[in-house]
Amino acid sequence: MSALDDEIGDLMRFAAQRSMLPRFRQLAAHDIEMKGANDPVTIVDREVEAFLTEALTRLAPGVAVVGEEAAHADPAVLDALSGQCWIIDPLDGTANFSEGREPFGIIVALADAGRAVAGWIYDPLRERFCHARSGEGAFVDGTRIAARTTGQQPPVTAVSRLFLTPEESRDVDARLAPHYTLVDIPRCAAEQYPRLALGENDISSFKRTLAWDHAAGVLWLNEAGGKAARIDGSDYRVDEQDRPDLVGASSPAIWDEFIARITV
Template identity: 30%
Template sequence: MASQKENSNPAVVTGKSFTAVAINTAAKAGEWIKSKLGSYGQLSLKTSAQDLVTEVDKGSEKMIRNLISTHFPHHTFLGEESVGQTEEEKQEAIARASEAEYVWVVDPVDGTTNFVHGFPFFSVSIALAHKGEIIVGVVYDPSRDELFVAEKGKGAYVHGNKMKVSRESELAQCLIASGFPVDQQKTLPPNMRGLQALAPQVRNIRTSGSAALHMAYVAAGRLSGFYELGLNAWDTAAGAILIQEAGGKVTDTLGNPYRLSTRHTLASNGIVHSSLLEVIKQADAQG
């Protein structure tokens, strides 16, 4: 049992730093993924032609799970490739994980389609939640060797430098990111309505294919906001704490606080959050 002194720091248990383990694990997995770029073997489809998985995704998740379990064998693990493919299975897994004392929430390759095509915008996303609250988040971009890291109450950092969200106060000044949901029947149409409504009001929109990196870029002040429907905890958990610790805001598209169960995600520098919410609402694009 951990001592009272050890428990006083939510990022340390039995003398081991959660954050250090997350950083080391993400870096090792990221370097291995990079070594496989252009040489993956089997490409499979999950729920649609836009929802891809390779043996690199599965190998990365296995590596991450093994490294984490070496340090924290009793913690729960929630990885994208280890849950079922139906929406019901995914949401049941997330609901169970939300009740765990400690759960690691992992996307082993966020941006698989980019990886498959050799487009260098993909990442490893690792978060740790304690009783449903995210306390550590790491997003690692192996192509640029950029490590984004946040610990609850201690700020967010990239290249060892503290991150702060951007200061744009008007939508016309904002560079926003989004994505194209893989569910073409339910979530893609409203997501497109949202983009159509946002496009004439913001400076521009980027859709680069990795929600975790988009959210890390919001935290770093490179983007003013991010909006996408139909995401899951492994896509957004690490990014959420990065943004919050950098002074930004993350909610669902109704404005409710972010939780592991949040599917429809809106993140921003906080200043333009209400404006983004209103545009999405008026466009009937909340999902």
């Protein structure tokens, strides 16, 4: 791993050990607030984001920081996504964490001109550290990996229904159930992207494509040899996060087959 990978990994581990793990299944009611439907925020989200924002600013003065909670408080923060910036999801899987369930994790990405150029995903319970840089491959705990499929027929497809209308959910079943084994998403991008490369899931479609959830994972999966892209085949950009049409797959062939089925 490079010095930067080591530095980011150390920061994520420290944040998890100091703020996250001691509070897992120990949150009080006043430690949790709701930003919207199905969208909680905890004291851990805010504490980890503050720590990482300060640390990354020291590491690279002059590079903007776009944190999930900062952007919620001030949407103008999102303007920095078109330039060079750090992107932070301080507690990915907050809903799981706030309910005392796993998985959850920390995600950091570095982007430039709207595209992720490096990404880091940390699972504090498994102590799994995924990282990637554009053009340099994908790694898990320092070992380069190649995406593998589940090998199952039909392929395993994880579909989020959280933000689907009942009509959209029925349409998903009608289109996909005859051709795929449908499973629930883990409600955690820090877990979903590794599942797509490590032989657990073959496909996942995403309704929400927020930069802090997807910037690092999209880069990591593509660097591993899987495929994550917009339904029209265009690259995911961190500054186009309002588009609801992102699909990740364990291989380009499986991605192509899935897109052909859903765009008929």
